[in-house]
Amino acid sequence: MRAKIHLEEALKKVLESFGWEWPEKTVIEPPKDKKFGDMSANVAMMLAKQAKKAPRAIAEDIQGAFDNDSLIEKVEIAGPGFLNFTFAPTFWQETVSVVTEAGAAYGTSTMGNGTRIQVEYVSANPTGPLHIGHGRGAALGDSLTRILEKAGYDVEAEYYINDAGRQMLILGGSILYRARKLAGHDVPEPTDFYKGDYIIDIARDVMAKHSDLLEMDEAEATEICKVYGKDVILEGIKQDLAAFGVRHDVWFSEKSLVTDGKVDETFADMTASGMGYEADGAFWFKSTELGDDKDRVLRKSNGDTTYFASDIAYHDNKFKRGFDTVVDIWGADHHGYIPRMMAACEALGKKGGLHVILVNLVNLLRDGQPIAMSTRAGQFETLKDVVDEVGSDAARFMFLSRKSDSKLDFDLELVKQKTMDNPVYYVQYAHARICSLNKKAADAGIASASLSSESLALLNTKYDMEILQHLDLYPDAVEAAARTQSPNVIATYLQELASKLHRYYTNCHVLSAEADVAGARLMILNCVAMVVKNGLGLLGVNAPESM
Missing domain, CATH: 3.40.50.620 (HUPs)
Known part of the structure; x- marks a missing residue:
């Protein structure tokens, strides 16, 4: 989120001015209670040993250094030295520009840095x-x-x-x-x-x-x-x-694992690494070396291979295709199989390369x-x-x-049911509602405002701030969903955004407002529509223009 990025960069400059190094365990995050501002940081407490000062005294030094930051409206100290920051409205209003200019690309991240992942x-x-x-x-x-x-x-x-x-x-x-x-x-x-x-x-x-x-x-x-x-x-x-x-x-x-010789190839690799061996006419995986209660047979004495053998050969093949990480999505009844498969991947030299998600x-x-x-x-x-x-x-x-x-x-x-109690209807209706409002506005000769400081300044109600702050969270939601491999993070985010949109619609009149205010409000609502559409697209769900 822009707020976290801006604050971290600003804090690093302040610490540098005092000759302090950035503490690794510094946490910057939105406070649980909004009365404490927009972002909180524990940096003063993390600096105590390095600065050889009490955390609260360090916090006071940092607080004073923000007097000239026009994007930070207020800095308060709480408890033993927590710093709570409230951003100026102009900072949040700029979110409209960020979303509008990015469009369908809003939320795109370089977090993965091209890492190759296979999802099966x-x-x-x-x-x-x-x-x-x-x-x-x-x-x-x-x-x-x-x-x-x-x-x-x-x-x-x-x-x-x-x-x-x-x-x-x-x-x-x-x-x-x-x-x-x-x-x-x-x-x-x-x-x-x-x-x-x-x-x-x-x-x-x-x-x-x-x-x-x-x-x-x-x-x-x-x-x-x-x-x-x-x-x-x-x-x-x-x-x-x-x-x-x-x-x-x-x-x-x-x-194909058998017909293409992939199983035999994997067995040969395991033998070479010391993790496979022949005994009693069968081929075994030395899984006890990796914490199993007994070694596991992969090829029986009659020549038949086990399911486990195919699974090991399959994952060996995945890694040999150049994937850095492989993600398997299994039914919950396979829970007990995870440690065995993890051990097999470790035996293949790919410890930590397998992630299993249970459904x-x-x-x-x-x-x-x-x-x-x-x-x-x-x-x-x-x-x-x-x-x-x-x-x-x-x-x-x-x-x-x-x-x-x-x-x-x-x-x-x-x-x-097509009611607000139905989560998908609730979110899709937010998008359709904005599309409908745009059509009514066009019929009435009202257009969305163009990006300008004057137009953005008209987005000054608490409902505007609520929407803008939530829009700023969307890139973080995408990264969190990717990092935790949890698409439900996006679904939850969208339901929260839809809730704020419906509340905004009730409290902030658009078509009946003055022309410049109406245009500004259409501008912020179109940002909401864009983010709803982007988020639904990640879930594979359509964003209808009418319902």
């Missing part, structure tokens, strides 16, 4: 349509990608296709079973299979393409069903994610009543069904309105 998310088994839980992870991953890019990181979004292993065999067997039932064969129901109607549709299609399917041997028929089913389901997943506004730059096949459960409700979901049993609300019913904007905003590791109640009926 959704990565659902291609065994059925995406459900609402996948939707929360999709919204989180896509929004995080947008935020990191805004903050100056070089980001690549990836989907890991789980196209190998037991679940794919179950998919193939499920489709073959349904094909036989469709053909009138009397076959026993498998103990473990996917039961959704989509399996029946796929079975019907695969039979049409392979008329001799039921005459093939079991293994061949299952393989055909598996591959065909995977391709159909994966294409559906891609379509659903596209409709949800979600981007993936890379679709990475788990199967907690979504309780899907309708009028307060829970809706049961189970992919295997075929009882679930697909992401497509939810988006078709409530819209992508509402779904994404609700998914991103809370921290991802907290449980979320998602009531389909509540989300559709």
Whole structure:
């Protein structure tokens, strides 16, 4: 924020004039209570040892040095030596110029300095349509990608296709079973299979393409069903994610790790580093060296590799592609897997390179009543069904309105309500309200003021200051969301900005004000509209001009 940057620079000049060095533990932040001003600093207390003076005496020296700073209206000392600063209205009014000139680029940061980050998310088994839980992870991953890019990181979004292993065999067997039932064969129901109607549709299609399917041997028929089913389901997943506004730059096949020799390559690297070894005909990861209770088998004595082996090879491949950091977005039920995967990355020489974000459960409700979901049993609300019913904007905003590791109640009926109690409606309406006001102003011959000190000076009410100070916080919100990998920071910021906008609209008349005041107020409101649009864009949510 400009206020923090200006104050830090000013304080450093003051300290330099006294011959004091800048204390590393200095904290500059907005006070919790606005009665203490706009910004507070503990610098005087951090200087006590260096200056060999009491903190309050140091604070008095610093206070006096700000007498000639026209942008600082007041400096007060509190307690043992806290310094509280109140900025002049002219400082906050300049925020309009900053936002207006930056436009869509407002909030852009160089914090990431081009650091390469890969964000891998959704990565659902291609065994059925995406459900609402996948939707929360999709919204989180896509929004995080947008935020990191805004903050100056070089980001690549990836989907890991789980196209190998037991679940794919179950998919193939499920489709073959349904094909036989469709053909009138009397076959026993498998103990473990996917039961959704989509399996029946796929079975019907695969039979049409392979008329001799039921005459093939079991293994061949299952393989055909598996591959065909995977391709159909994966294409559906891609379509659903596209409709949800979600981007993936890379679709990475788990199967390719084996066919391209990546697993063997990783095993060789682990052996060379002393973190892998052969014993009893199997290949082991020496995970006890990194705090595990036992070493983990990666390739069994029968030659089969474990899921853990594929995961290690996959992350090895990620780092070898040149990423400085990889971010995995997992379901909360994978919590116990994190230490093991962290240890594997450390064994690969990438300690600290893996960040895992957990996504907690979504309780899907309708009028307060829970809706049961189970992919295997075929009882679930697909992401497509939810988006078709409530819209992508509402779904994404609700998914991103809370921290991802907290449980979320998602009531389909509540989300559709067009009231101020609906968070996404509340924020979008702020943008639409300003657009509507601009149209009415144009009809009345009232135009937004041009940037000038005279126009800015008319933004002098407490409601103007409240809006301007919050607009100044937006770049900080973007950096905080990127640093903590928490898109909900943006959602919270936007709700607070919308609240201030609606309060401003109630207390500061625009069209009925004098012409110069009306123009100035349109100017500040257009800044609000720009920041709301920018912030919603980071969440993958539209900013409508009418509602």
